[in-house]
Amino acid sequence: MSKALVYGDNINTDLVIAGKYTKTLNFEELAAHCMEDLDPQFSCRVKPGDVLVAGRNFGCGSSREQAPLAIKYAGISAVLAQSFARIFYRNAINVGVPALICNTSSIQDGDEIEVDMTQGIVTVNKTRKIKCQSLSPIMQSILSAGGLVPFLKEKGDFVLD
Secondary structure (H helix, E strand, O other): OEEEEEOOOOOEHHHHOOHHHOOOOOHHHHHHOOOOOOOOOHHHHOOOOOEEEOOOOEOEOOOOOHHHHHHHHOOOOEEEEOOEOHHHHHHHHHHOOOEEEOOOOOOOOOOEEEEEOOOOEEEEOOOEEEEOOOOOHHHHHHHHHOOHHHHHHHHOOOOOO
């Protein structure tokens, strides 16, 4: 079972990964510094499969792809928020990080979280169910492939109906 790591509103990409760390292609280095300006203990607390939970406007501030990459390589399996900055949302999907829009107000730090991507349902502490906004079939396919690049390598040229 995944654990919720809960943060507030307006978490910008500088708080996800400080600009001074964005000059590397070493994703483990990015992961080691993920969220450190907001939560210095994040890298010690996060376990593979955990879910990052936020309020409104998550990922605001810049278009840097390193923010969702840092989250991905830190082991986060999904990001739940009440809303996302649009560019962060697309970058997250493109690098293979599920970004789901739902009412996160009742989720507490440390809650057990199960995310059913197919149904768009988040189960909290095995009892409470929260419905998420549906992801389009193409977005689900991109996530299933592990991101846009693996998706395009697998599918090649394609036409949307």
